Amino acid sequence: MHIGFLGLGNMGAPMARNLLKAGHQLTVFDLSVAAVASLVEAGATAANSPAALARADVELIITMLPAAAHVKAVYLGDDGLLANAHPGVLLIDSSTIDPQSAREVAAAARQHGNPMLDAPVSGGTGGAAAGTLTFMVGGESGDFDRAQPILAAMGKNIVLCGGAGNGQAAKVANNMLLGISMIGVAEAMSLGVALGVDPKVLAGIINTSSGRCWSSDTYNPFPGVMDNVPAARGYSGGFGSDLMLKDLGLASEAAKQIRQPVILGALAQQLYQTFSTQGHGNLDFSAIINLYRKDDQA
Amino acid sequence: MHIGFLGLGNMGAPMARNLLKAGHQLTVFDLSVAAVASLVEAGATAANSPAALARADVELIITMLPAAAHVKAVYLGDDGLLANAHPGVLLIDSSTIDPQSAREVAAAARQHGNPMLDAPVSGGTGGAAAGTLTFMVGGESGDFDRAQPILAAMGKNIVLCGGAGNGQAAKVANNMLLGISMIGVAEAMSLGVALGVDPKVLAGIINTSSGRCWSSDTYNPFPGVMDNVPAARGYSGGFGSDLMLKDLGLASEAAKQIRQPVILGALAQQLYQTFSTQGHGNLDFSAIINLYRKDDQA
Amino acid sequence: MHIGFLGLGNMGAPMARNLLKAGHQLTVFDLSVAAVASLVEAGATAANSPAALARADVELIITMLPAAAHVKAVYLGDDGLLANAHPGVLLIDSSTIDPQSAREVAAAARQHGNPMLDAPVSGGTGGAAAGTLTFMVGGESGDFDRAQPILAAMGKNIVLCGGAGNGQAAKVANNMLLGISMIGVAEAMSLGVALGVDPKVLAGIINTSSGRCWSSDTYNPFPGVMDNVPAARGYSGGFGSDLMLKDLGLASEAAKQIRQPVILGALAQQLYQTFSTQGHGNLDFSAIINLYRKDDQA
Amino acid sequence: MHIGFLGLGNMGAPMARNLLKAGHQLTVFDLSVAAVASLVEAGATAANSPAALARADVELIITMLPAAAHVKAVYLGDDGLLANAHPGVLLIDSSTIDPQSAREVAAAARQHGNPMLDAPVSGGTGGAAAGTLTFMVGGESGDFDRAQPILAAMGKNIVLCGGAGNGQAAKVANNMLLGISMIGVAEAMSLGVALGVDPKVLAGIINTSSGRCWSSDTYNPFPGVMDNVPAARGYSGGFGSDLMLKDLGLASEAAKQIRQPVILGALAQQLYQTFSTQGHGNLDFSAIINLYRKDDQA
Structure with a gap:
């Protein structure tokens, strides 16, 4: 053709x-x-x-x-x-x-x-x-x-x-959930590890429990948990934080037009904006976990 | 024994x-x-x-x-x-x-x-x-x-x-992520459906994409998407919202003690508290989706 | 002329x-x-x-x-x-x-x-x-x-x-702060009163302390604290919640265009959207305090 | 005596x-x-x-x-x-x-x-x-x-x-509102200035409008707006961010015990925790504005 x-x-x-x-x-x-x-x-x-x-x-x-x-x-x-x-x-x-x-x-x-x-x-x-x-x-x-x-x-x-438009609707819905999930995994891994649990053990538990999600079992943001993910290579490559920020902006904009609350979605957008403003928008979106860690770890 | x-x-x-x-x-x-x-x-x-x-x-x-x-x-x-x-x-x-x-x-x-x-x-x-x-x-x-x-x-x-204590640490980390994910799914499903996508089609896309998670593929909160989940029976049975609220409180308390930020976790706790204060704490925790819908749908 | x-x-x-x-x-x-x-x-x-x-x-x-x-x-x-x-x-x-x-x-x-x-x-x-x-x-x-x-x-x-545009910029900045402050006062008054402090006594303390703000000393949202404010007449009249929602939407949109985080501002927008979705967008914007109280108080 | x-x-x-x-x-x-x-x-x-x-x-x-x-x-x-x-x-x-x-x-x-x-x-x-x-x-x-x-x-x-206890209740309510207001002012000033308004002009408008509050008219966090405040001396002295974090923790703990939502209060706590985790807990609490600005401005 x-x-x-x-x-x-x-x-x-x-x-x-x-x-x-x-x-x-x-x-x-x-x-x-x-x-x-x-x-x-x-x-x-x-x-x-x-x-x-x-x-x-x-x-x-x-x-x-x-x-x-x-x-x-x-x-x-x-x-x-x-x-x-x-x-x-x-x-x-x-x-x-x-x-x-x-x-x-x-x-x-x-x-x-x-x-x-x-x-x-x-x-x-x-x-x-x-x-x-x-x-x-x-x-x-x-x-x-x-x-x-x-x-x-x-x-x-x-x-x-x-x-018409439903492809875009499905994508913004999925990607908003992805952004929320990634931050959720970043917080849960950071919390559990700071409380003393080994990162791989914790990921193993989450991945076989009710916290299981793609951001944890396929794209875990905690360094050392998985190979072949951006967290294993300094958050280079992958899906950039600024691209996630763009998609979260599309989601909250679409939500505003139809007067639908997206509370965590809007907060996720703001956290990615904060991360970007702090100079890290070019890193993979799983690098958002650095927002939760001390400067010298970031 | x-x-x-x-x-x-x-x-x-x-x-x-x-x-x-x-x-x-x-x-x-x-x-x-x-x-x-x-x-x-x-x-x-x-x-x-x-x-x-x-x-x-x-x-x-x-x-x-x-x-x-x-x-x-x-x-x-x-x-x-x-x-x-x-x-x-x-x-x-x-x-x-x-x-x-x-x-x-x-x-x-x-x-x-x-x-x-x-x-x-x-x-x-x-x-x-x-x-x-x-x-x-x-x-x-x-x-x-x-x-x-x-x-x-x-x-x-x-x-x-x-x-010692690591069993509890793993559980609070997992359940905090669960609470965040459930609200995330509630928002994503509500948004996508309000934008015109059929709920089952949307869940199918999410469940094979990067938004995939237990709260979506095993316990979907949107009525009509799955059988044999609380959303299929008026949010009765299951894991009560007030129990999720308790676990989120444990997570944010544990985080406070070790000075670890849990931004979405704390917000999830507040949203479950709001839902409970509005009188719905006895419903299954997937009922949090009703916070996002008109009164007459709740 | x-x-x-x-x-x-x-x-x-x-x-x-x-x-x-x-x-x-x-x-x-x-x-x-x-x-x-x-x-x-x-x-x-x-x-x-x-x-x-x-x-x-x-x-x-x-x-x-x-x-x-x-x-x-x-x-x-x-x-x-x-x-x-x-x-x-x-x-x-x-x-x-x-x-x-x-x-x-x-x-x-x-x-x-x-x-x-x-x-x-x-x-x-x-x-x-x-x-x-x-x-x-x-x-x-x-x-x-x-x-x-x-x-x-x-x-x-x-x-x-x-x-050019700076009149609008000043207004969205001020009104975003107003929305945040009003919710802040709603939370602080609700918390203090639920902890046992008399509403008028609490407002008096806040108004002479570091929590002092227009939303507290001129437009207090807690019923019974002031006369001649919407809270004294069932939240009728005044500045509608849906108008505040519109202004918060302008603020977060302006912030997005210039890549500026507005974390509380975006959350305030979502809370007003939630309040509106629950059917109360026509009430004065100080009625947001009802989001924090039991159904039968609302 | x-x-x-x-x-x-x-x-x-x-x-x-x-x-x-x-x-x-x-x-x-x-x-x-x-x-x-x-x-x-x-x-x-x-x-x-x-x-x-x-x-x-x-x-x-x-x-x-x-x-x-x-x-x-x-x-x-x-x-x-x-x-x-x-x-x-x-x-x-x-x-x-x-x-x-x-x-x-x-x-x-x-x-x-x-x-x-x-x-x-x-x-x-x-x-x-x-x-x-x-x-x-x-x-x-x-x-x-x-x-x-x-x-x-x-x-x-x-x-x-x-x-008994009401002195503490009044203080946690006031200080929670103070923390929220300070972040609100930080966001509003950052937004307005990034949109092109002069900081002193913007503060002047806010201070005579509905956004007026102690954090703006007495303790403005934007450098150059006021003399004799921590913002004028690199955020030294004043009321430390970690003390504000402690008070916000007391507020959310008190709220949890009586099952009262404090949504912005909990988020303010998390933002101060994030700021502290990033290494700035010893700065005056008005320094939270640096969370909203580029690294080289902080």
């Missing part, structure tokens, strides 16, 4: 590569000349603008952008995708943005005769490279069926979450 | 019954005449006081009491266990109390020539009846080895967490 | 009346026909649209609108004020919105040749009627000097807070 | 000196030989133990101790004050402890025939030296009348707050 791909950053570039590997024809666009050149070397064709990409004979367009403002600009702008795409071309936005913005853009797309899916991912840059991302998809089930084989070239878990 | 058992409440009574079923000889005490009579009917012998129980020829004494004040009174009082137990008798306290109090009582026991273990449980009244409790044990490994076959008659997961 | 006034709600209408009383000529607009009719009866002239108002020979335009979306629509829309106002006409927006939006609109106004001030108020509907509002003004000092005599007809405390 | 004074630390020593200056005869005790020697030089008589102090012919005993454990030991111990004081001697404890402990000790005193008042102070070491402390007193009004002229030699504001 001839696919347009717009947004070749840390996530978008490896996703696009996996589409090439799967045999698809790709036309790509990014503001970074280097990013485009790298994909062209791998077999893609370059477009000069979003409008040019939309007017190429692509059957489907995927976007992967930093924030809602970029998504709105790329889709709704005068030189944007909607103003230039052929009717019927399926649009898939894999950016992580707030559900309401996703719904606004999807409604505008429908008015232009273009079906649209929101399909944010989880799994990080590792999952993007390995083609093992999870896609949380919002939109019509017929459009989902069309998209599934394409998405399957980039991920292994493709879930329809309901209508 | 001849075992003394003190404290025949909702947890203690079924635990004592399981010891009888396993063939042990039991001498029991409780302030409730009815509770004692019921165990006597099942084959136990009654003692008139903690002192009388300690002076009976028991080889091991197990206590299951509501709070640290009761534990201190029963062990340290003039008519208490330490003043009357034969030297060498192994003492096991399965009450949930703060680690520091557990360490004080264990040190006093050692001075009287009695080895002591703290062995709080998780698993609730269901686990107590079925003999499937988890025991988190603090103390010497030799004493742990002696206790293990006895505890195995009441539970299926018996874990040594280190020295 | 001939003044245009746009937005005749609970705040705008009495403000406009005070301008009439001060002898100014008024041209007014509102979507509510009744609101316009009432002002016309008092001596104002009606305009049919924002554009018509802007094209009348007004020397100065004041707007008083519910939220940033309305402000942007009224100023920036094709039929809006900027597209139709004569160059040099001074624009004053007294709406409470986020500082960034205020700065965007002010920059657009400047491009159209119109100086603009943001001038949000405090003092409520009572202060609007009595002409005793506080105006927190952002903009150029020359424009401030021009505006001051006009604003003085509606308020008694007119403060220049610095450049 | 012949007065016994026990506890000659940073607060107790200057208080005792003021009693000497007022012409009273003093018998003093402290574990620190140097502290005792300094008072003896000023005219006091030394006692060798609390028991000896109690058996000297004192008419009234004042204690000023660090925590409830010390108060209980000094009053209730075998060699303590109650076992040795003459009946009728009035006992005044000016330590800051939890209300429940104060009530326990007062009840024990009454059984020994000694009236007792709890009389914690505010005003810090400066107020202790200047004799301008505030005393918050719990106990019987007749005993309060007896004590007032003595307390007046050490303070200028002597308030009866009701029965």
Whole structure:
């Protein structure tokens, strides 16, 4: 299939590569000349603008952008995708943005005769490279069926979450819970160890008890408990604290719009903001445990 | 073995019954005449006081009491266990109390020539009846080895967490994380559903993603997501909100003593206190989700 | 002076009346026909649209609108004020919105040749009627000097807070602190009284000690401590909880944009949201004390 | 009057000196030989133990101790004050402890025939030296009348707050509010300044608006706003963060005992604990504002 791909950053570039590997024809666009050149070397064709990409004979367009403002600009702008795409071309936005913005853009797309899916991912840059991302998809089930084989070239878990915006809704809900859980594990491990329990013993107990969670059994933030996690390598790599902060901001913003309390979620956002203000936003999000420890441990 | 058992409440009574079923000889005490009579009917012998129980020829004494004040009174009082137990008798306290109090009582026991273990449980009244409790044990490994076959008659997961008080430390750490996770799931499910995602679909996504946790995949608080959980029966049964409140109070108290921050833990305690003050402390702890919903939904 | 006034709600209408009383000529607009009719009866002239108002020979335009979306629509829309106002006409927006939006609109106004001030108020509907509002003004000092005599007809405390948007910045900072203080007083009064201190005695101590604040000495939320406050009349009247919720939302949104932690501010927002979700958003904001008391006291 | 004074630390020593200056005869005790020697030089008589102090012919005993454990030991111990004081001697404890402990000790005193008042102070070491402390007193009004002229030699504001323990209750309520307000001011000032408002202008607006409070108008934490406050001298001197942490701990403990939510109070405690864990507990409590600023500003 001839696919347009717009947004070749840390996530978008490896996703696009996996589409090439799967045999698809790709036309790509990014503001970074280097990013485009790298994909062209791998077999893609370059477009000069979003409008040019939309007017190429692509059957489907995927976007992967930093924030809602970029998504709105790329889709709704005068030189944007909607103003230039052929009717019927399926649009898939894999950016992580707030559900309401996703719904606004999807409604505008429908008015232009273009079906649209929101399909944010989880799994990080590792999952993007390995083609093992999870896609949380919002939109019509017929459009989902069309998209599934394409998405399957980039991920292994493709879930329809309901209508437009529901992919984003599911992702912000999951990631807000992730942020809360990680801080909860950071506090519980710090407390138990400070009370005298060996970190590995404590993690073993939690992981077979009611405190069990992904942040403890798969991504434990306490140094020395697990290998092959950011805590084992000084919190480098992984999912950055500032990215978690962004997702918690999306969650509390979405909650505010629908007047839904998210008390721990809002506090988690503030703790990640505090951690970022103290200069650690580039560390993996499990490094939040350092907020709970003495300076010389951090 | 001849075992003394003190404290025949909702947890203690079924635990004592399981010891009888396993063939042990039991001498029991409780302030409730009815509770004692019921165990006597099942084959136990009654003692008139903690002192009388300690002076009976028991080889091991197990206590299951509501709070640290009761534990201190029963062990340290003039008519208490330490003043009357034969030297060498192994003492096991399965009450949930703060680690520091557990360490004080264990040190006093050692001075009287009695080895002591703290062995709080998780698993609730269901686990107590079925003999499937988890025991988190603090103390010497030799004493742990002696206790293990006895505890195995009441539970299926018996874990040594280190020295005296570490059983309590592991339990408060785990249960603090549990309280945080449950509120986190309550917020995430409430948010995602209010944003339009079907509750079962949302739980399915979370349970296969990074938000996965026991509170979501085994004990989901959102009505209609799972059968056989308190949320499926109006939040009756289960682990009461006021019991969670007690455990969160133990956690923040233990944290205060060692000057360890537990920010989300303290907030979780306050939210359970608020829920209790609003009149719902008797509901299962997953009912905290009602704090996030309109009055007419609660 | 001939003044245009746009937005005749609970705040705008009495403000406009005070301008009439001060002898100014008024041209007014509102979507509510009744609101316009009432002002016309008092001596104002009606305009049919924002554009018509802007094209009348007004020397100065004041707007008083519910939220940033309305402000942007009224100023920036094709039929809006900027597209139709004569160059040099001074624009004053007294709406409470986020500082960034205020700065965007002010920059657009400047491009159209119109100086603009943001001038949000405090003092409520009572202060609007009595002409005793506080105006927190952002903009150029020359424009401030021009505006001051006009604003003085509606308020008694007119403060220049610095450049464009700074009036909004000062207001969100003050009102965030107000929300935190009110909850703090609610907790402190509830705690002290529950511990046995008489409410009036406790308030007297706080008001002469380091806990002293406006929420305690001028607007105490505990029933029976003061007369002539909402707590003395079932929390009716005053400054609604949902308005405080809106201001706390503006504060945390502004903080997010500049990456500034506001931990208690965000929690205060969530507590007001919880109170609103429980059905009490229409009560005065001091009613938040009911969140801390038993159902039958609420 | 012949007065016994026990506890000659940073607060107790200057208080005792003021009693000497007022012409009273003093018998003093402290574990620190140097502290005792300094008072003896000023005219006091030394006692060798609390028991000896109690058996000297004192008419009234004042204690000023660090925590409830010390108060209980000094009053209730075998060699303590109650076992040795003459009946009728009035006992005044000016330590800051939890209300429940104060009530326990007062009840024990009454059984020994000694009236007792709890009389914690505010005003810090400066107020202790200047004799301008505030005393918050719990106990019987007749005993309060007896004590007032003595307390007046050490303070200028002597308030009866009701029965035994109410002095402590009023103090924990006030100081919890103080901790919340200080963090609130820290957040509001940080936010407003980061949004572009001049710190002095912002403080001026807050101090004449609804955010007005002691922490803003008398003890502003933002550097450069006020002279003669800790913020003007690198947060040295003043009321230490760890002392505020202690008082917030007393407040949340008292609240837990009576099952009263204190949501912001508990979070304030955790933030001061975090600040202390990060190594800043010795700074004045207004230094909490550094938690909200970049590392290189702190």
